[in-house]
Amino acid sequence: MGGQRLHGSVRVTGAKNSVLKLMAAALLAQGTTTLTEVPDILDVEIMAELLRRLGCGVDHDGPGRRVSITVPKTLAHRADYDLVRRMRASICVLGPLLARCGAAEVALPGGDNIGSRGLDMHILGLQKLGAEVNNEHGYLIATCQQRLTGGSIWLDFPSVGATETLLMAAVTASGVTVIENVAREPEIVDICALLINMGAVIDGVGTSTLRIEGVDHLDPVVHRTVSDRIVAGTWAIAAAMTLGDVTILNSDPMHLQVALDKLVDAGAQVSVLPDGFRVIMDKRPLAVDVVTLPYPGFPTDLQPQFIALNSIANGAALVTENLFEARFRFVQELARLGADVRTDGHHALVRGRAHLSGAPVEATDIRAGAGLVLAGLVADGTTTIYGVSHLDRGYSDFVPALLGLGAHVDRIEADSLFT
Ligand code: UD1
Numbered sequence: 001m002g003g004q005r006l007h008g009s010v011r012v013t014g015a016k017n018s019v020l021k022l023m024a025a026a027l028l029a030q031g032t033t034t035l036t037e038v039p040d041i042l043d044v045e046i047m048a049e050l051l052r053r054l055g056c057g058v059d060h061d062g063p064g065r066r067v068s069i070t071v072p073k074t075l076a077h078r079a080d081y082d083l084v085r086r087m088r089a090s091i092c093v094l095g096p097l098l099a100r101c102g103a104a105e106v107a108l109p110g111g112d113n114i115g116s117r118g119l120d121m122h123i124l125g126l127q128k129l130g131a132e133v134n135n136e137h138g139y140l141i142a143t144c145q146q147r148l149t150g151g152s153i154w155l156d157f158p159s160v161g162a163t164e165t166l167l168m169a170a171v172t173a174s175g176v177t178v179i180e181n182v183a184r185e186p187e188i189v190d191i192c193a194l195l196i197n198m199g200a201v202i203d204g205v206g207t208s209t210l211r212i213e214g215v216d217h218l219d220p221v222v223h224r225t226v227s228d229r230i231v232a233g234t235w236a237i238a239a240a241m242t243l244g245d246v247t248i249l250n251s252d253p254m255h256l257q258v259a260l261d262k263l264v265d266a267g268a269q270v271s272v273l274p275d276g277f278r279v280i281m282d283k284r285p286l287a288v289d290v291v292t293l294p295y296p297g298f299p300t301d302l303q304p305q306f307i308a309l310n311s312i313a314n315g316a317a318l319v320t321e322n323l324f325e326a327r328f329r330f331v332q333e334l335a336r337l338g339a340d341v342r343t344d345g346h347h348a349l350v351r352g353r354a355h356l357s358g359a360p361v362e363a364t365d366i367r368a369g370a371g372l373v374l375a376g377l378v379a380d381g382t383t384t385i386y387g388v389s390h391l392d393r394g395y396s397d398f399v400p401a402l403l404g405l406g407a408h409v410d411r412i413e414a415d416s417l418f419t
Helices: 016-028 042-053 088-101 120-128 160-170 186-198 229-241 253-265 300-311 325-335 366-378 398-404 414-418
Strands: 007-011 031-036 057-061 066-071 103-107 132-136 139-143 152-154 176-180 201-203 209-213 222-224 245-249 269-273 276-280 316-320 340-344 347-351 360-362 384-386
Touching (some): 007 398, 016 066, 016 186, 042 066, 088 103, 088 120, 088 139, 088 160, 120 132, 160 176, 186 201, 229 300, 229 366, 253 269, 253 276, 300 316, 300 340, 300 347, 300 366, 325 366, 366 384
Parallel strands (some): 152 176
Antiparallel strands (some): 201 209, 269 276, 340 347
8 A cells, every 4th residue: 555654764684695695605615604694585595495405404593594504525516497497596506516516517597587697707707717618408517627727707797696606616726816897796795705704815805806816625604694785775765755764774875875876866865874874755756867887886676666766756767777678677567557667778768757556566576576566655555566476585574674664565365366
């Protein structure tokens, strides 16, 4: 039910886009690695199951907050299609498996419906480290002589996934690896911190060039997952859209600089707190242009939420998507609520409307789902969002958190919609 002002505070847990890779990195060290601040989301369950099938023990302590992964001496090295198709991030076991076992077989991933997502940079990079990589029967099959060998790699684009694959492959390779034009996302810094703690030698963390000196082996550690900047950003945008006053805790606003600047341009007051930040909005937002770019640019994972904001803003905004071409698919759903959005290639022109009107809509991926929820919070009447299982993949306890901020929202089993 739209129309409630969100107010109060919400605590963000660890980042989905970090924890899945940290879980994969645990494979590099025999013994028990423990991760804290683990979000209670479906993708963590999928990754846990994948690791179990490779031979690991995975234990949850509490409702998803602390996960311990016990890695045996000998691992299986095949990640099956039935899991990989449910979560593209499964590809992140490719690098560590190859490093640990000298072989890896990983099904080609599915995951979000946000366009074709290549793996060429992962493959070319692994080949530079001495691996042979083939695509056979829907699987990437990678092998190497006993150990990968250090090499020089230049990425055509600062891909998050390719950076992580190559980093995890290189930390135990023989010799030095230099990877240029790497991604600089806080999640990359987080995995570097984990690996360094395990005994890896990595220079240039947080810059565009990583220099990795291979070590013989890594040790298991305890590591706290970096906070989820996309979840934090989603709450910040929700506060601005609903003329709310929301304090977002356990979050680093430095990880959201561009997005928060855009909210200020839209008219919000953003103040930094010791353990997070606060967003207050007291007038209809102004339209703001955004262009998605690799970090530190505006994150593509907040683009649908910003289109939702612009759809009720005063004025018109141009939103440019540079990473995932199919991410605009969700505007067709937003149009069902009355939004005026026209897309042309990777641009979307959003003309703000004073009102949206509630309607049934379908979430097509995690962030599209978040964008639709935000639109539903401000639309007149009731918005029913189908396919919320997408939201379960990335937002822990989303409905309870919304209720805690004063939203009128209910989660309904699909069957009961017809009774
Ligand atoms: C990760 C995040 C995702 C986020 C994205 C960009 C996870 C689980 N997902 O996805 O939420 O939106 O970063 O911040 O962490 N590409 C190639 N060849 C490659 C690799 C990538 O062409 O070998 C292209 C992709 O098709 C895409 C672009 O590069 O257009 C960015 O992809 P990448 O940065 O790798 O994103 P992901 O790691 O898939």
